[in-house]
Amino acid sequence: MRRIGIDVGGTNTDAVLLVDGKVVQGVKAATTADVTSGIVAAFQALAKATDLGTRIDALMIGTTHFTNAVVQRRYLTKVAAIRIALPATAALPPFTGWPQDLAELANGGVWQLEGGHDYDGRRFMPLDVAGARTVARQIRESGLKHAVVTAMFSPLDSSDEEAIAAVLHEEVPGISVTCSHRLGGIGILERENAAILNASLIELARETIRGFEQAKARLGLSAPLYVTQNDGTVAEAARAAAYPVYSFASGPTNSMRGAAYLSGIKEAIVVDVGGTTADFGHLRLGFPREANACVHVGGVRTLFRMPDLISIGLGGGSLVDLTQRRIGPASVGYRLPEEALVFGGRTLTMTDIGVTAGLIELGDRKRVGHLSAGEVQSILDRAREMIEENVDRMKPDAGEVTLIAVGGGAFLVPEKLEGVAKVLRVEHGGCANAVGAAIAQVSGEVDQVFQGVSRSKAVEAARKLADERAVEAGAAAESLSMVEAEDTPIAYLPGNAMRVRVKVVGDVAASAVPTR
Amino acid sequence: MRQGHVAQGLEFADRAGSTGMKQLTLDDIEALAVGAWILGTGGGGSPYHALLNLRRLYAEGERVSLMDPDDLRDDDLVAVVSVMGAPLVILERTVDSRLIARAVTAMEEHLMRNFKAVMAVEIGGGNGMQSLLAAAHLKIPVVDADAMGRAYPEAQMTSFAVGDLVPFPLTSIDPRGNEVIVGRTASWKWMERVSRKVCTEFGSIAATCKAPRTGAEVKKWGIPRTTTKAINLGHAVTDARRRHADPIEAILQAESGVRLFTGKVIEVERRTTEGFLRGRTVIDGLGDDRGGRIEIDFQNEWVVVWRDGRPVVSTPDLICVLDTETGEAIGTETIRYGQRVTLIALPASEVFLSPRGLEYVGPRAFGYDIDFKSVFRS
Numbered sequence: 001m002r003r004i005g006i007d008v009g010g011t012n013t014d015a016v017l018l019v020d021g022k023v024v025q026g027v028k029a030a031t032t033a034d035v036t037s038g039i040v041a042a043f044q045a046l047a048k049a050t051d052l053g054t055r056i057d058a059l060m061i062g063t064t065h066f067t068n069a070v071v072q073r074r075y076l077t078k079v080a081a082i083r084i085a086l087p088a089t090a091a092l093p094p095f096t097g098w099p100q101d102l103a104e105l106a107n108g109g110v111w112q113l114e115g116g117h118d119y120d121g122r123r124f125m126p127l128d129v130a131g132a133r134t135v136a137r138q139i140r141e142s143g144l145k146h147a148v149v150t151a152m153f154s155p156l157d158s159s160d161e162e163a164i165a166a167v168l169h170e171e172v173p174g175i176s177v178t179c180s181h182r183l184g185g186i187g188i189l190e191r192e193n194a195a196i197l198n199a200s201l202i203e204l205a206r207e208t209i210r211g212f213e214q215a216k217a218r219l220g221l222s223a224p225l226y227v228t229q230n231d232g233t234v235a236e237a238a239r240a241a242a243y244p245v246y247s248f249a250s251g252p253t254n255s256m257r258g259a260a261y262l263s264g265i266k267e268a269i270v271v272d273v274g275g276t277t278a279d280f281g282h283l284r285l286g287f288p289r290e291a292n293a294c295v296h297v298g299g300v301r302t303l304f305r306m307p308d309l310i311s312i313g314l315g316g317g318s319l320v321d322l323t324q325r326r327i328g329p330a331s332v333g334y335r336l337p338e339e340a341l342v343f344g345g346r347t348l349t350m351t352d353i354g355v356t357a358g359l360i361e362l363g364d365r366k367r368v369g370h371l372s373a374g375e376v377q378s379i380l381d382r383a384r385e386m387i388e389e390n391v392d393r394m395k396p397d398a399g400e401v402t403l404i405a406v407g408g409g410a411f412l413v414p415e416k417l418e419g420v421a422k423v424l425r426v427e428h429g430g431c432a433n434a435v436g437a438a439i440a441q442v443s444g445e446v447d448q449v450f451q452g453v454s455r456s457k458a459v460e461a462a463r464k465l466a467d468e469r470a471v472e473a474g475a476a477a478e479s480l481s482m483v484e485a486e487d488t489p490i491a492y493l494p495g496n497a498m499r500v501r502v503k504v505v506g507d508v509a510a511s512a513v514p515t516r
Numbered sequence: 517m518r519q520g521h522v523a524q525g526l527e528f529a530d531r532a533g534s535t536g537m538k539q540l541t542l543d544d545i546e547a548l549a550v551g552a553w554i555l556g557t558g559g560g561g562s563p564y565h566a567l568l569n570l571r572r573l574y575a576e577g578e579r580v581s582l583m584d585p586d587d588l589r590d591d592d593l594v595a596v597v598s599v600m601g602a603p604l605v606i607l608e609r610t611v612d613s614r615l616i617a618r619a620v621t622a623m624e625e626h627l628m629r630n631f632k633a634v635m636a637v638e639i640g641g642g643n644g645m646q647s648l649l650a651a652a653h654l655k656i657p658v659v660d661a662d663a664m665g666r667a668y669p670e671a672q673m674t675s676f677a678v679g680d681l682v683p684f685p686l687t688s689i690d691p692r693g694n695e696v697i698v699g700r701t702a703s704w705k706w707m708e709r710v711s712r713k714v715c716t717e718f719g720s721i722a723a724t725c726k727a728p729r730t731g732a733e734v735k736k737w738g739i740p741r742t743t744t745k746a747i748n749l750g751h752a753v754t755d756a757r758r759r760h761a762d763p764i765e766a767i768l769q770a771e772s773g774v775r776l777f778t779g780k781v782i783e784v785e786r787r788t789t790e791g792f793l794r795g796r797t798v799i800d801g802l803g804d805d806r807g808g809r810i811e812i813d814f815q816n817e818w819v820v821v822w823r824d825g826r827p828v829v830s831t832p833d834l835i836c837v838l839d840t841e842t843g844e845a846i847g848t849e850t851i852r853y854g855q856r857v858t859l860i861a862l863p864a865s866e867v868f869l870s871p872r873g874l875e876y877v878g879p880r881a882f883g884y885d886i887d888f889k890s891v892f893r894s
Contacts, residue, residue: 085609087691089612091572091610091614092568096568118605124692187607187608189565189610395854397782
């Protein structure tokens with residue numbers, strides 16, 4: 001099996017070749033505005049550095065392009081938002097709580113209809129199909145090409161969303177419909193917000209993935225294209241183009257997955273130290289632990305699968321204040337090669353501290369000769385405290401953990417840390433994110449409320465459903481394993497109610513990987 | 517079908533405007549959401565949806581006035597409102613401000629009398645803001661008072677129950693046009709049982725108007741000026757954050773609280789029994805408290821704090837667990853390992869410190885065989 005993993009970051013596009021599970025070569029190229037030429041450049045650099053052979057089985061690409069579009073308010077399309085919950089929830093219609101500028105870009109019209117379900121699966125109101133048909137015609141006349149359907153308690157019963165989506169497809173040829181139950185769990189506003197962001201990014205996603213396909217064609221590859229997701233798995237290109245929000249946090253996820261793979265360790269805390277920040281995450285069964293709380297994207301509250309990350313201002317480019325004994329949060333970022341003292345610049349950065357202490361060899365060491373050993377040690381101690389505190393915040397319990405340090409600034413992570421049994425550094429750690437892309441698997445998941453059954457029966461039912469979803473997404477059924485099972489009792493609800501979340505992962509199914 | 521669909525019977529007539537009262541600004545309301553969450557003492561449900569409703573109502577030009585309880589005439593009638601239900605259901609069937617107003621008008625129709633003002637049954641959590649939603653629609657003031665001074669898990673845990681006031685009638689509203697009046701119950705406990713049953717049938721969420729109170733009753737048994745208290749708390753926190761000062765210090769100063777312990781969460785244990793979220797969390801000391809350890813028991817809200825097997829602070833004193841850095845309150849449903857937290861106590865209302873008050877909300881009402889000793893009285 002020969003796979004190429006590519007990670008398109010803000011500064012660099014990294015590429016690795018993985019042959020039968022071994023990293024053969026990793027390279028870096030500059031990210032370009034059009035994304036595609038950066039990918040082509042990275043691929044060509046890889047081909048120059050090593051023999052790619054005659055056959056590539058899969059190309060996996062990770063990108064932060066879609067998050068950036070939301071944050072920068074660019075490339076967003078107007079969306080028709082349909083809510084199925086009347087006469088409930090009318091007081092807080094779609095786009096409630098959105099930043100005004102973003103709402104203006106994405107809001108193509110709001111419609112509310114009767115229907116939906118209750119927490120126990122009972123129907124809340126009969127579904128207003130006739131009303132939906134009228135809405136669909138209005139949407140057709142308005143020329144909108146993307147719609148979102150959100151029904152009350154759809155994570156428990158998605159039939160109303162599916163019925164309305166069918167009506168839309170009948171009445172509005174070519175429309176894309178994002179159903180909210182595909183994107184999140186309980187919490188109607190946050191789930192709907194994620195669905196709206198998704199729908200308004202679909203045109204950009206299609207175009208981006210077309211760019212990936214073109215890059216692939218220019219390189220003469222016929223291998224299938226996969227796009228990496230927030231949870232460390234991949235989706236086939238067509239599916240990824242329909243669900244861009246699932247790629248929002250794939251960058252940090254890929255570097256954590258890569259760290260797990262390169263070290264062979266599945267339970268650990270990972271710190272990825274870059275130029276500006278250090279990102280901390282918790283690897284559980286080789287995957288990043290997911291955030292339980294709401295995640296804000298570009299000022300919008302959403303709730304969908306994202307890794308639980310802590311990001312602090314500590315990196316190779318972080319500014320250092322010796323008198324205040326303070327590091328960051330500001331950083332010289334990509335200007336490090338001009339601004340750091342060791343490179344002849346005028347700014348004292350963590351890289352200068354690292355060079356003075358002999359942790360890394362870079363630039364001209366004589367330029368930092370004026371720093372006293374005491375000052376340098378005091379700053380390194382501060383960095384150690386920052387790392388210790390955030391490792392501890394990420395830990396699942398009080399026991400000692402393994403810490404895997406990756407990224408260009410990993411030299412700032414000391415060998416001995418309180419609460420850490422061992423600090424691991426790995427070969428190819430600088431390209432951990434592209435490795436994470438190359439090794440990605442396919443997942444299926446369920447987040448549902450169960451009542452009146454035992455805990456084990458509920459988890460079993462959820463597992464079965466998750467397996468079905470993974471196979472549908474392209475996984476090989478025999479390779480599936482459960483990586484997450486969580487059940488939470490629900491206060492106030494009768495009948496031993498519990499919310500069960502289950503996630504399974506498996507390898508990309510062989511039938512989906514034609515050879516060349 | 518277009519946005520703005522209004523269910524039948526949910527349009528409210530204009531009433532005479534209130535005079536001589538404090539009109540709340542949107543800033544006050546944002547602060548109230550922060551303060552009510554702190555006074556929720558770990559429970560009470562998030563005020564977020566109520567805040568969204570109020571932002572919308574304010575954008576539409578509605579305004580809410582706050583009235584001091586002392587300005588009530590003895591024979592004025594006051595509506596006491598709350599949303600009953602499971603927090604999870606409320607995340608999906610978001611609260612509609614018009615339903616809470618409808619609970620009030622349904623009660624007026626039943627009584628054949630109009631209310632002078634509306635008040636919250638509990639200031640802690642989301643219910644601390646429901647009275648404002650009703651008031652905005654009905655154009656009557658909110659009384660600056662509640663019946664808990666915080667949040668409590670059960671309907672009989674109120675100053676009105678301590679005062680042995682009549683527990684009925686109650687109106688319970690569902691948006692599909694179902695309205696139930698509980699005309700009479702034998703006790704506060706029975707009112708909790710019967711109204712809970714109705715709520716469950718509606719889908720585990722209902723807008724309710726509790727037993728109406730006269731001005732005289734509110735003045736004698738209501739817990740005065742708790743809305744103002746929550747607003748002040750919220751302003752203290754946001755101002756401190758703006759000044760990069762310690763928000764927890766600001767809370768303590770605003771409400772004569774005491775800082776009891778600072779540390780990190782090392783263990784959380786939760787279980788649901790008899791419809792309540794019960795459990796325990798363990799916190800190891802940091803900074804000046806390094807080497808120390810406390811345990812906190814909860815039943816929806818924080819109930820008792822233990823140190824070396826001895827109670828340090830217990831209900832009815834307000835037990836608040838706050839994020840050490842931001843001062844944000846942390847709930848019993850969301851607390852988790854690794855969080856840096858500070859435990860503080862705020863004084864309880866006098867009404868709960870009497871032997872009869874302690875019968876309703878003291879440690880024994882939660883199944884702990886210990887005597888209540890306030891941290892505010894040595």
